[in-house]
Amino acid sequence: xxxxxxxxxxxxxxxxxxxxxxxxxxxxxxxxxxxxxxxxxxxxxxxxxxxxxxxxxxxxxxxxxxxxxxxxxxxxxxxxxxxxxxxxxxxxxxxxxxxxxxxxxxxxxxxxxxx
Amino acid sequence: xxxxxxxxxxxxxxxxxxxxxxxxxxxxxxxxxxxxxxxxxxxxxxxxxxxxxxxxxxxxxxxxxxxxxxxxxxxxxxxxxxxxxxxxxxxxxxxxxxxxxxxxxxxxxxxxxx
Numbered sequence: 001x002x003x004x005x006x007x008x009x010x011x012x013x014x015x016x017x018x019x020x021x022x023x024x025x026x027x028x029x030x031x032x033x034x035x036x037x038x039x040x041x042x043x044x045x046x047x048x049x050x051x052x053x054x055x056x057x058x059x060x061x062x063x064x065x066x067x068x069x070x071x072x073x074x075x076x077x078x079x080x081x082x083x084x085x086x087x088x089x090x091x092x093x094x095x096x097x098x099x100x101x102x103x104x105x106x107x108x109x110x111x112x113x114x115x
Numbered sequence: 116x117x118x119x120x121x122x123x124x125x126x127x128x129x130x131x132x133x134x135x136x137x138x139x140x141x142x143x144x145x146x147x148x149x150x151x152x153x154x155x156x157x158x159x160x161x162x163x164x165x166x167x168x169x170x171x172x173x174x175x176x177x178x179x180x181x182x183x184x185x186x187x188x189x190x191x192x193x194x195x196x197x198x199x200x201x202x203x204x205x206x207x208x209x210x211x212x213x214x215x216x217x218x219x220x221x222x223x224x225x226x227x228x229x
Contacts, residue, residue: 030213030215031215033217033218035220040203040223040225041222041223042117042119042205042220042221042222042223043158043205043207043218043220044117044220045217045218045219045220047217048215048216048217050215088158090158092214100146100163100164100165100169100170100171100212100213101146101148101163101170101171101209101212101213101214102148102160102163102171102173103148103150103160103218104160105150105157105158105159106157107157108157
């Protein structure tokens, strides 16, 4: 089952505007990650935020994490047409010393940036 | 090119058949993960191997099996294929067993079962 729920499911904006996507999850996590996927292609890792971090920046990306509300947001500033893609949040609940790692993905937000 | 290589890129096969999907992780990565992406189920974790050993298992069907070889490449075997197995299958890799730096995904194998 999907751990994350993303909001909105689809977002259409003009170039130069900011885009904000939200993600909620259900269980405690080790870290939360955001990925981008261009249509039918592989996922590209954007940013990872650990459970003890509240905010992280990478270029035009800003991610926040509120573990008390079990939610995260991804802000893309000054968007470009090339940012058009699906964006997924994914949570890693971590594991015991002998177990492995797995990501639980949300359903994604389809972002369209119009030139 | 992410450094994770998946072959084949596309595969069309009939119901009841068996296929093998192959993944070569990024150089130096010891962990390999398999994910299935379908329209109705979204992205689902299947299995994680670290340095040749199975480390975590998701909702992987009994008809599916995987392994990681000594050279660290991995294969996902899908047997008795059904129409519902049609999906994108992604492999991802990371350096460690417990991941704190993000995964590198391959470009996927698109499986169509007819």
